[in-house]
Amino acid sequence: MLSDVIDFLQGMDIYAFLYMFWFFVIFDLTRYMFSLVGILFSALVEKFSTPLEFTAPVSVILAGHNEAHALEKCVRSLHEQTLKELQIIVVDDGSTDNTRQVARQLESRGLIDRFIVATVLFLIFHLQLYAR
DSSP states (O other), X not given: OHHHHHHHHHTOOHHHHHHXXXXXXXXXXXXXXXHHHHHHHHHHHHHHOOOOOOOSOEEEEEEESXXXXXXXXXXXXXXXXXXXXXXXXXXXXXXXXXXHHHHHHHHHTTSOSXXXXXXXXXHHHXXXXXXX
């Protein structure tokens, strides 16, 4: 039976084949060709394109309350990122643990750029500046 089908298809000329399978040529073949072209195009773009590098400076503000136990690990994690220009500012929100000592040590070792202690007077002053 399969040999009869193969013999039938081999005996057809191109016009008879297109007449019999016109729907495949118009719909399915074009669909697969567009998919193939899309895959090849995306592979070429990926192969020949250069990755973009983010070079703008980034400022990270770490605000926390009683976060001495996690502060150094967080700062070290930020330094492990791929960004070249990174400014780290630590804001202590009135902590009662040793967050200030840890932050001052990180600042003296150059791991953070600035350490700010946010007190009530500090917040009132800044709110007055922004209210104007």
